[in-house]
Amino acid sequence: MPAPDQGVIARKARIVARLRSVLPVDAVIDAPEELRAYECDALTAYRCPPLAAVLPRTTAEVSAVLRIAHEEGVPVVPRGSGTSLAGGAMPTADSVILGVARMNAVIETDYENRFIRVQSGRTNLSVSGAVEAEGFFYAPDPSSQLACAIAGNIAMNSGGAHCLKYGVTTNNLLGVTLVQMDGTVVTLGGPWGEPAGLDLLGVVCGSEGQLGVVTEAWLRILPKPEGARPVLVGFNSNEVAGACVADIIRAGILPVAIEFMDRPCIRATEAFARAGYPDCEALLIIEVEGAEAEIAEQLGRIRQIALAHDPVEFREAADEDQAKRIWLGRKSAFGAMGQINDYMCLDGTIPVSSLPHVLKRIGEMSRDFGLDVGNVFHAGDGNMHPLILFDANKPGDLEKCEAFGAEILKLCVEVGGCLTGEHGVGIEKRDLMAVQFAPEDMEAQMRVKDVFDPKWLLNPAKVFPLAATATRRAG
Amino acid sequence: MRPSTETELAEVMAGASGPLLVRGGGTRTLGHAAGEVLETGGLTGVELYEPGALTLVVRSGTPVAEVERVLVAERQRLAFEVPDMRGLLGREGVSTIGGVVAANAAGPRRVQVGACRDACLGVRFVDGMGTVVKNGGRVMKNVTGYDLVKLLAGSRGVLGVLTEVSFKVQALPEAEATLVIEGLDDEAGLKALRTALGSPFDVSGAARHSGRSLIRVEGMAGSVAYRTGQLRERVGGEVMVAEGEGSAALWREVRDVVPLHGKPGEVWRIATLPTAAAEIVAQLGGEALWDWGGGLVWLALDPGRGAEVAAAVAGRGHATLVKGEGGPVFPPEAPEVAALVAALKARFDPRGILNPGMMG
Numbered sequence: 114m115p116a117p118d119q120g121v122i123a124r125k126a127r128i129v130a131r132l133r134s135v136l137p138v139d140a141v142i143d144a145p146e147e148l149r150a151y152e153c154d155a156l157t158a159y160r161c162p163p164l165a166a167v168l169p170r171t172t173a174e175v176s177a178v179l180r181i182a183h184e185e186g187v188p189v190v191p192r193g194s195g196t197s198l199a200g201g202a203m204p205t206a207d208s209v210i211l212g213v214a215r216m217n218a219v220i221e222t223d224y225e226n227r228f229i230r231v232q233s234g235r236t237n238l239s240v241s242g243a244v245e246a247e248g249f250f251y252a253p254d255p256s257s258q259l260a261c262a263i264a265g266n267i268a269m270n271s272g273g274a275h276c277l278k279y280g281v282t283t284n285n286l287l288g289v290t291l292v293q294m295d296g297t298v299v300t301l302g303g304p305w306g307e308p309a310g311l312d313l314l315g316v317v318c319g320s321e322g323q324l325g326v327v328t329e330a331w332l333r334i335l336p337k338p339e340g341a342r343p344v345l346v347g348f349n350s351n352e353v354a355g356a357c358v359a360d361i362i363r364a365g366i367l368p369v370a371i372e373f374m375d376r377p378c379i380r381a382t383e384a385f386a387r388a389g390y391p392d393c394e395a396l397l398i399i400e401v402e403g404a405e406a407e408i409a410e411q412l413g414r415i416r417q418i419a420l421a422h423d424p425v426e427f428r429e430a431a432d433e434d435q436a437k438r439i440w441l442g443r444k445s446a447f448g449a450m451g452q453i454n455d456y457m458c459l460d461g462t463i464p465v466s467s468l469p470h471v472l473k474r475i476g477e478m479s480r481d482f483g484l485d486v487g488n489v490f491h492a493g494d495g496n497m498h499p500l501i502l503f504d505a506n507k508p509g510d511l512e513k514c515e516a517f518g519a520e521i522l523k524l525c526v527e528v529g530g531c532l533t534g535e536h537g538v539g540i541e542k543r544d545l546m547a548v549q550f551a552p553e554d555m556e557a558q559m560r561v562k563d564v565f566d567p568k569w570l571l572n573p574a575k576v577f578p579l580a581a582t583a584t585r586r587a588g
Numbered sequence: 589m590r591p592s593t594e595t596e597l598a599e600v601m602a603g604a605s606g607p608l609l610v611r612g613g614g615t616r617t618l619g620h621a622a623g624e625v626l627e628t629g630g631l632t633g634v635e636l637y638e639p640g641a642l643t644l645v646v647r648s649g650t651p652v653a654e655v656e657r658v659l660v661a662e663r664q665r666l667a668f669e670v671p672d673m674r675g676l677l678g679r680e681g682v683s684t685i686g687g688v689v690a691a692n693a694a695g696p697r698r699v700q701v702g703a704c705r706d707a708c709l710g711v712r713f714v715d716g717m718g719t720v721v722k723n724g725g726r727v728m729k730n731v732t733g734y735d736l737v738k739l740l741a742g743s744r745g746v747l748g749v750l751t752e753v754s755f756k757v758q759a760l761p762e763a764e765a766t767l768v769i770e771g772l773d774d775e776a777g778l779k780a781l782r783t784a785l786g787s788p789f790d791v792s793g794a795a796r797h798s799g800r801s802l803i804r805v806e807g808m809a810g811s812v813a814y815r816t817g818q819l820r821e822r823v824g825g826e827v828m829v830a831e832g833e834g835s836a837a838l839w840r841e842v843r844d845v846v847p848l849h850g851k852p853g854e855v856w857r858i859a860t861l862p863t864a865a866a867e868i869v870a871q872l873g874g875e876a877l878w879d880w881g882g883g884l885v886w887l888a889l890d891p892g893r894g895a896e897v898a899a900a901v902a903g904r905g906h907a908t909l910v911k912g913e914g915g916p917v918f919p920p921e922a923p924e925v926a927a928l929v930a931a932l933k934a935r936f937d938p939r940g941i942l943n944p945g946m947m948g
Contacts, residue, residue: 225782225862270731277728283706305906307703307859307883307884312692312743313739313928314738315739316739319734320734336787359641362640362641363759365759367759403790403811404814404818410808462729464726465638491729494727494728494729495728496727529725529727531732534731537731538733549732550722553719554721555733557721558734
């Protein structure tokens with residue numbers, strides 16, 4: 114991270130006093146032991162306590178905080194629930210953490226027009242929870258959905274296992290209330306969804322908290338399908354599993370999820386969760402939705418396609434319990450890998466057609482680096498999750514793991530994919546941006562930040578390589 | 589000017605000495621812009637098409653008809669249903685795929701799959717200084733850097749000229765059917781659309797015009813039959829079912845706003861809340877076509893009603909004058925949003941040469 118501004122640190126008492134003047138007494142945290150809670154997000158390898166943290170309850174309070182920080186020249190790091198795997202909410206010693214966790218109210222639900230309006234600190238799962246009784250749900254479902262906040266989902270344009278059918282956050286976001294760094298409050302979009310002019314909402318979503326602080330959001334809610342059921346298909350080669358995925362997609366069947374696990378991952382999860390998976394090279398979990406007859410129709414077609422690829426196993430779930438067992442291993446995959454060792458989770462995306470090549474190369478690199486890797490994969494959309502195992506207590510292992518990870522991400526870009534499919538760039542992949550983008554591509558993106566935050570105070574040291582933003586951050 | 593490569597286009601733009609009127613085929617251009625015509629129609633061809641990955645990368649000047657031909661050969665399509673605006677606007681010409689993206693055009697299936705912007709995976713464009721920029725890519729999940737794809741979609745050429753777009757495409761369904769509902773007034777007929785959209789039956793079209801409400805489902809044959817039956821029980825009115833080509837023809841009419849073709853006066857395009865759609869039309873009068881369950885209203889009115897239209901939609905949507913003389917075409921932005929838009933334009937097009945005056 115860049116060296117903190119010592120001038121700001123020296124003015125801590127004054128800055129905290131000004132923040133206290135506009136917020137309730139319990140909303141400003143400046144005691145060192147309490148600030149520990151904000152020293153990192155889910156990328157725990159890097160830690161640094163902030164100057165202070167504020168926990169406002171309203172848009173007006175957020176605006177007041179930002180106006181003060183703007184006047185004082187203090188960097189602000191917005192934070193949802195702190196579940197970012199990319200260091201998106203990582204502070205610096207001269208920054209104020211602006212946490213939206215206390216802003217978790219439902220403002221409006223409208224079933225006829227199919228939207229919900231919430232404060233942005235509300236957790237992803239509790240948005241669905243608020244509309245469940247009426248038979249609705251909010252579709253994006255990142256695996257951290259129990260904890261992660263809508264604010265963070267919007268900042269990172271989060272996806273999830275079911276986005277093959279329902280899209281990611283940007284496809285389900287109708288409008289926001291956004292507070293700019295100078296305290297200006299703007300409304301972008303609205304419950305009708307269609308932009309009136311330039312789609313500013315579209316560029317705010319996924320901007321990693323660098324353009325403004327989202328305090329409220331209108332989200333699309335959808336009627337829940339009548340039912341859902343997974344099947345499990347095992348194959349003896351990654352190529353064949355990949356070909357099966359392509360055939361299913363080409364046949365016009367749109368499963369809600371197609372998950373892929375490779376052999377190292379299957380073995381790890383079997384040892385951990387004992388879901389009864391076959392010991393094979395590659396395994397697909399395919400889930401379809403609808404009424405009983407519709408599920409049968411889709412699964413019949415999937416079975417026909419899968420059997421043409423000579424699977425080692427095709428397992429349908431006869432009841433709810435069997436369905437749960439099919440998902441059990443997949444859902445335990447991260448935990449299972451964590452049992453073996455520390456791990457780093459990547460999330461590069463590749464064109465689906467490159468899957469066999471990429472898996473083969475990752476296997477070769479694994480041998481070269483001497484680190485094991487397991488692959489879990491949203492196969493329908495090409496979003497990979499290689500889990501690289503390392504030992505955090507072994508000197509040099511983390512660095513080796515990061516170097517291996519960087520090579521995998523470069524490979525993703527090389528085959529026509531990208532560095533990150535759903536986790537975001539944060540600090541983790543900041544310096545790899547030049548692998549995917551030419552200087553003028555990044556310049557165009559940075560111009561957008563210049564417009565929303567001319568002094569580059571909002572989450573400034575993220576997304577772009579530090580060298581590329583140095584003059585802008587210096588003001 | 590009609591460059592035939594991206595490099596040539598970038599040179600033309602870098603060397604431009606005055607305003608440029610950027611145009612694909614000119615079939616859906618709106619707004620009052622003037623300048624030397626710069627056409628993208630020379631930038632044609634499919635760069636990459638992977639049916640198994642549902643991805644298509646195509647140069648911006650490629651005719652929509654050509655894109656559709658390429659896709660249908662593999663039994664695929666652009667999911668968002670490209671409207672043909674020539675009949676409504678009284679235009680001729682060849683609609684280009686870049687023009688579709690620049691207008692963020694989307695037909696009836698928007699209620700199920702989103703608009704054009706939701707199908708766009710990546711863009712290449714030339715900014716107002718003549719610099720080539722790429723953003724996004726050709727994979728379906730990509731959060732690497734800012735999403736300028738969304739910003740460019742619907743920007744009508746004011747931030748840059750698109751040269752290439754990549755799309756997520758969709759397989760053609762095995763079957764489709766449309767419930768045609770008669771005997772309901774506008775309020776009840778629109779309520780039926782909302783009931784359908786609030787059901788688990790995955791409706792892919794919900795529109796109303798000429799006293800009939802239309803509800804479409806698509807997918808596997810058995811599933812279409814099942815959902816048609818379930819919806820029929822829930823919507824009320826006198827229901828007939830159109831299938832296959834009969835159903836498709838009904839939706840081409842909605843998509844292209846055929847009932848309002850050749851009407852005298854002005855045509856407004858109103859985005860609003862479905863529950864407000866009947867009242868807005870009752871208040872303003874005129875002839876209406878409702879799409880997106882009521883969230884989109886095409887309204888033919890006598891000229892000069894702009895102030896009343898703005899008042900009717902205030903606080904519950906916005907209205908664009910798609911056909912008519914005089915008055916602002918695009919809805920006004922709130923001052924703080926207008927400031928952001930002006931600053932973005934100044935950054936992407938510092939000389940102000942791209943479609944000046946088009947979007948406010």
